[in-house]
Amino acid sequence: xxxxxxxxxxxxxxxxxxxxxxxxxxxxxxxxxxxxxxxxxxxxxxxxxxxxxxxxxxxxxxxxxxxxxxxxxxxxxxxxxxxxxxxxxxxxxxxxxxxxxxxxxxxxxxxxxxxxxxxxxxxxxxxxxxxxxxxxxxxxxxxxxxxxxxxxxxxxxxxxxxxxxxxxxxxxxxxxxxxxxxxxxxxxxxxxxxxxxxxxxxxxxxxxxxxxxxxxxxxxxxxxxxxxxxxxxxxxxxxxxxxxxxxxxxxxxxxxxxxxxxxxx
Amino acid sequence: xxxxxxxxxxxxxxxxxxxxxxxxxxxxxxxxxxxxxxxxxxxxxxxxxxxxxxxxxxxxxxxxxxxxxxxxxxxxxxxxxxxxxxxxxxxxxxxxxxxxxxxxxxxxxxxxxxxxxxxxxxxxxxxxxxxxxxxxxxxxxxxxxxxxxxxxxxxxxxxxxxxxxxxxxxxxxxxxxxxxxxxxxxxxxxxxxxxxxxxxxxxxxxxxxxxxxxxxxxxxxxxxxxxxxxxxxxxxxxxxxxxxxxxxxxxxxxxxxxxxxxxxxxxxxxxxxxxxxxxx
Numbered sequence: 001x002x003x004x005x006x007x008x009x010x011x012x013x014x015x016x017x018x019x020x021x022x023x024x025x026x027x028x029x030x031x032x033x034x035x036x037x038x039x040x041x042x043x044x045x046x047x048x049x050x051x052x053x054x055x056x057x058x059x060x061x062x063x064x065x066x067x068x069x070x071x072x073x074x075x076x077x078x079x080x081x082x083x084x085x086x087x088x089x090x091x092x093x094x095x096x097x098x099x100x101x102x103x104x105x106x107x108x109x110x111x112x113x114x115x116x117x118x119x120x121x122x123x124x125x126x127x128x129x130x131x132x133x134x135x136x137x138x139x140x141x142x143x144x145x146x147x148x149x150x151x152x153x154x155x156x157x158x159x160x161x162x163x164x165x166x167x168x169x170x171x172x173x174x175x176x177x178x179x180x181x182x183x184x185x186x187x188x189x190x191x192x193x194x195x196x197x198x199x200x201x202x203x204x205x206x207x208x209x210x211x212x213x214x215x216x217x218x219x220x221x222x223x224x225x226x227x228x229x230x231x232x233x234x235x236x237x238x239x240x241x242x243x244x245x246x247x248x249x250x251x252x253x254x255x256x257x258x259x260x261x262x263x264x265x
Numbered sequence: 266x267x268x269x270x271x272x273x274x275x276x277x278x279x280x281x282x283x284x285x286x287x288x289x290x291x292x293x294x295x296x297x298x299x300x301x302x303x304x305x306x307x308x309x310x311x312x313x314x315x316x317x318x319x320x321x322x323x324x325x326x327x328x329x330x331x332x333x334x335x336x337x338x339x340x341x342x343x344x345x346x347x348x349x350x351x352x353x354x355x356x357x358x359x360x361x362x363x364x365x366x367x368x369x370x371x372x373x374x375x376x377x378x379x380x381x382x383x384x385x386x387x388x389x390x391x392x393x394x395x396x397x398x399x400x401x402x403x404x405x406x407x408x409x410x411x412x413x414x415x416x417x418x419x420x421x422x423x424x425x426x427x428x429x430x431x432x433x434x435x436x437x438x439x440x441x442x443x444x445x446x447x448x449x450x451x452x453x454x455x456x457x458x459x460x461x462x463x464x465x466x467x468x469x470x471x472x473x474x475x476x477x478x479x480x481x482x483x484x485x486x487x488x489x490x491x492x493x494x495x496x497x498x499x500x501x502x503x504x505x506x507x508x509x510x511x512x513x514x515x516x517x518x519x520x521x522x523x524x525x526x527x528x529x530x531x532x533x534x535x536x537x538x539x540x541x542x543x544x545x
Contacts, residue, residue: 005451006352013349016342017361020368020422023379026389030382039382039392079275086272098272101279107528108283109480111497112517115504116286119293119514139282142275200372202483207504217374224378224487228385236375247370251363 031233048234061219069198072137077191080145088153105140114207128210137198145190152186185253192250294514302508312515328495332478335417343425351433369423377487408490416484425470432466476524
């Protein structure tokens with residue numbers, strides 16, 4: 001009776017997992033299909049990947065995406081970590097308001113955030129380009145960093161910091177040699193998530209990108225609007241692989257980190 | 266206490282690039298525009314009055330229906346999945362969670378495009394059906410409201426699974442044991458204990474999915490035709506093609522206010538729930 005119910009649930013879950021992954025698998029598979037026209041399989045090829053690497057637009061988009069992702073990751077990780085530390089160790093009078101402000105970029109519809117930045121930049125006569133993209137990306141990445149690092153700080157026991165202070169470490173030393181190493185997995189996980197969010201963002205970038213600052217998702221969108229082509233599949237496949245690698249690493253860091261902390265508790 | 270200063274940069278940043286822009290949008294929603302799309306700084310509520318024209322009311326209804334259906338279907342698909350995951354051992358749980366999370370991180374543009382490859386008239390399904398002789402004309406699977414619904418469910422499913430998983434994980438196992446010790450069937454235990462106690466997770470998942478579906482414009486843009494426009498597409502259109510920023514702003518204010526009210530409602534419900542649980 002029990003096993004019957006369990007196997008039913010398990011098969012249901014496997015079907016849903018297949019539903020989540022089959023379209024992605026099809027997309028990846030067709031990036032290796034040797035025909036441009038339709039869904040008939042005519043043989044393996046890597047020519048679509050090769051043509052990407054010789055396409056100047058693709059290379060420009062890759063370099064834009066990387067520049068934007070690195071800059072916004074560094075700044076959002078730094079600001080996010082600082083904010084998480086402050087929120088963890090101080091009592092703020094306007095705690096609820098501050099917290100709501102920090103969660104706002106996640107709660108507000110993406111499209112509204114994108115267009116509100118567009119309105120801001122237009123009103124201030126700021127030219128759209130890489131700078132506006134970086135500003136926008138920092139704005140939506142920071143909240144995720146704060147959440148991830150706050151979760152890490154919650155899991156820490158105060159004992160170690162207190163022990164350090166009992167042993168005459170000043171507050172900087174306590175931070176540098178105790179707190180920072182302990183929350184490092186969280187910081188790296190937050191940075192990886194920021195990087196992934198930035199490199200994958202389409203909706204917000206769509207509003208604040210300028211004519212010469214196309215990122216990878218924007219380039220993919222332009223291609224999709226023009227029609228189906230195997231190059232889109234190849235480009236998407238590369239982006240999917242990058243995303244998966246980043247998410248898996250970040251997940252491992254978060255899981256391993258929290259196990260280690262449990263030892264200290 | 267000097268650590269408080271560390272929170273300042275993020276607060277200043279968010280004020281400058283989140284709060285101020287939103288105020289700008291509110292302001293723009295109350296001004297006029299010239300025939301060529303230039304903003305004219307004169308007060309009007311015309312942009313809001315336009316929202317009740319039948320054309321736009323229809324789009325609101327379509328969007329609401331789409332969001333509600335997406336929420337219901339992701340719940341039906343997501344709850345059993347989350348439930349199954351919590352029954353696994355810790356190692357398998359982590360693997361399954363990552364598997365559910367990965368599609369969530371892959372950008373929705375690419376995930377929608379994947380369905381175009383499958384559903385279009387020269388796509389995978391039509392090619393297979395034609396070659397097996399089941400059909401002799403390609404089916405119109407793409408560019409209709411069903412394909413939009415499919416794309417929505419597909420992109421939003423992880424939003425539903427993860428919060429439900431968290432609330433199932435936090436469930437006090439002793440209650441389930443007590444229930445079955447007292448002779449309840451597994452179904453009864455599920456219906457009277459598990460389901461009510463995981464309502465906060467269900468609410469969180471539903472709100473995430475619903476709000477995200479309300480403002481979605483990528484999925485309908487890629488897998489839906491011109492006929493299946495939702496609020497998101499309407500807003501995008503006002504800003505990028507029609508160049509009617511005041512009307513687009515009014516639309517996005519309505520969308521944001523609606524979303525924020527839902528979130529506030531959720532927090533209220535959550536608070537009531539928690540105070541109930543604390544009481545003996």
